[in-house]
Amino acid sequence: MTDRRMTVARALTEFLAAQWTVDGDTRVRTVPGVLGIFGHGNVAGMGRALGEMQRDDPSRLPYRPARNEQAMVHQAVGFARVNRRRATLASTASVGPGSTNMLTGAALATTNRLPALLLPSDTFATRVADPVLQQLELPHDTGLTVNDAFRPLSRYFDRVDRPEQLFSIALAAMRVLTDPVETGAVTIALPQDVQTETLAVPAAFLAEREWHLRRPVPEPGALARAVQLIRSARRPVVVAGGGVVYAGAEAALAAFAAATGVPVATTQAGGGAILDDHPQSVGGVGATGSAAGNRLAADADVVIGIGTRYSDFTTASRTAFQDPSVAFVNVNVAPFDAHKLGASVALVADAREALAALAEALAGWRVPAGYAERVAAERDGWRDIVRLATAPTGRELPAQAEVIGAVQAELADRDVIVQAAGSLPGDLHKLWRVRDPLGYHVEYAYSCMGYEIAGGLGVKRGLVAQGDDREVVVLVGDGSYLMMNSELVTAVSEGLKLVVVLVQNQGYASIGRLSESVAGERFGTRARMLDVEGAEGSVIPLDLAANAESLGVDVIRVEPGAGVIERLRAAVAAARAAARTTLVHVETDPLPDAPDGEGWWDVPVPEPEAGDGAAAEAAERHARGRARQRPYL
Structure with a gap:
């Protein structure tokens, strides 16, 4: 040629x-x-x-x-x-x-x-x-x-x-x-x-x-050291990150956990690395993790990190792992990540290849019976908490946890939930029961407001290209929606169907909670009319449902009041069955929190001035958290 x-x-x-x-x-x-x-x-x-x-x-x-x-x-x-x-x-x-x-x-x-x-x-x-x-x-x-x-x-x-x-x-x-x-x-x-x-x-x-694509296998010496350390463990825990999903290693992780009895806690990117119904699945870990995952992590003597970059949310700002002699076996294709937290063993390898090699070398070994019983008890206890938190309460304005429960109740196991920023990622990490390896899509490394609809559209494009007809459900707060809703027009113009559940809580709920925790009294986090001096007044009369309609989207408004959760479930079911992109609009109460997962996140607090009780209390809480931080050397 x-x-x-x-x-x-x-x-x-x-x-x-x-x-x-x-x-x-x-x-x-x-x-x-x-x-x-x-x-x-x-x-x-x-x-x-x-x-x-x-x-x-x-x-x-x-x-x-x-x-x-x-x-x-x-x-x-x-x-x-x-x-x-x-x-x-x-x-x-x-x-x-x-x-x-x-x-x-x-x-x-x-x-x-x-x-x-x-x-x-x-x-x-x-x-x-x-x-x-x-x-x-x-x-x-x-x-x-x-x-x-x-x-x-x-x-x-x-x-x-x-x-x-x-x-x-x-x-x-x-x-x-x-x-x-x-x-x-x-x-x-x-x-x-x-x-x-x-x-x-x-x-x-x-x-x-x-x-x-490179799928490097473990180096024999490092593999032998990892096996020796894991065999010595009495309270091991796996921290599974996005690398498990990218390597297609979910089946290998499930088999490893079943054979050894090692519990598996997941990061945000690791959602889908192990499914909710697996006996060793204990939910999330870290600042937004479950109490089950965080309690087991706190006592772990060996942490097996697989495909995780150990962000501050995963390590709960380096307070998650409290055993004085805790050791880390880090499996990662990237040496930069494999050597984090002073790894005792850095296993630089593909997650699927490494899990297969570890399972073979650990054949016949299982965690102690007493520890297996504790894992089951922690898991069952947290599942009970989740069921209670996501159940309808009868409020006229539902809590966000109730909305999550209602949405999940109407989705098929293979449907994909997409989220990125605000209070929803933390609540999803605690409450969402992941039932498919690709079913949990939360962008949390950058936690970018405005990612949700555009990212969901990218997910839908990817699924369509693979001939996969599962539904893509975008869960977005009003703050993120206002920052970037333009790709709804793209979805309409190309006939790429999304289900969008717009949670309107009149502001920035996540930062509002964070503001309260540092004695900021939710300043600047509520959607309010302002007077000439900047003082907050009444709620801004936004009609985001009308905005979505103006972009060509079908909209279902869920009115507040008695029976709101039943109406929400019916709306989600109708949107899922629709042929076109459909937005479900629901108002929520921003104040009720999701259950405490016993994680912590290091956010600086102001030095309290004399007589400032709220700042003093925030400083005391921060000091308690800082006292638990460890260098992991």
Whole structure:
């Protein structure tokens, strides 16, 4: 085959359409589509190239319009997670604000260790017209552009300043997108003039190329040390993170837990790593975990961390593990994470491969009978608490826990719940009974307000691409809804059905609670009318249900009052059965808390002044928490 003459933008789109990820017997397109919003930075380059591909063969690299650039990246992240990091979407945006709108999405993707390909447009590489519209000028460095802000937020960043650079940059980008250790946001900045320049493209660059995911096996010496330490344990516990899900290791974890009797507590990203009905499943761990998981973690002598990055929420700000001699066996594909908390054994390996090796080496070993009985008792006790907390109470304005119980009661086991920010992630971590490996999708590494609807749309895209017809249910608070609801229009325009349950509690319930805990009295967290001096007055007369209707969504309003939970359940059932995106609107009381999971989170408190009893009480609580913190060396 001979070289082809084409623009840089067309060469890039042709290249992306030919990339495949291979994971065992699974072979999928690495980048099966592009999301984009066009402007003067990309309309003549990426816009024209994608238009030509749509005309020639829309199945190779389909383009889909979006309404918000940040939301495009959120869609890509949701798509990537439901595909277990085997595939993601690309996002193209125009010069200046269009591109910098993707910065939050880049941070979210990298923090969550999920692949997303970002193609921000850049100013002229030639600088023949300088400065151009929307160009940032810095006298100390005229070569710096706003796209350089992506550098610290990306796992890979480069700029195509000359057409010939495309080949090496594109290949390097694919390497990072498909690397389980390095993956995250991958950013290729594309100057608007370079996008439209032509070059001779070798046939080899455009040929189909396979990227095989690495699944490293445990090193024998480290495996032997891990087995020896686990065999010595009297009170072991597994902390299962997102790496279990990305490795497709749920069955291996379930078998390991059943064979050994080791209880399994999950992180937010690890939701689905073990299912609720497994006898060794003890719920969440850490600041938002269950009392069962946290009590077992507190007494654990050996912690087996599998695919977790040990965030402060997971370790309860390093108060979760209280045994003076606690040891850590950390299984992670990333050495950076495997060595955290002064790991006694760092098992740098794929979660599924490591669990299979551990199960074989530990054959015949089980936890002591007395400990197994305690695990069962803690698990059963917490399940009773959850049942009570999620049951209807008869309030005219239900508590959030009641809403969670009502929503779950109407969903099928395989349906996916999507959430990200506010008080809902903590309540879900405690109360949601995960019944499918992909059924719990809570973005909590970045906990980005506004992720919910866009991320849910990405999940739905991913499921549709796999031929999976399960329902995607987005649970979103009014604060997050107001920050980003634009992709409801995208869902309507493409016929991608979502069920959205909008919980309206007149403000920011999570920060309101946090504010009270630090003696802040919920200042600035309630949706209230303000007078000229900023004093809070009556509730803002928002009609978010009407807003959703104006975006083309079908809406079911659940009126408060007696029987509200029964009406909510009927509304969720109707939305689930509907053919179109449907939003269920329900008002809640923001004050009742979910059950105490006995976790702690370190948030600074002010030094109390004389006579300030609330601040003194908050400082005393904080001091008690700080006294439990440990360095884990």
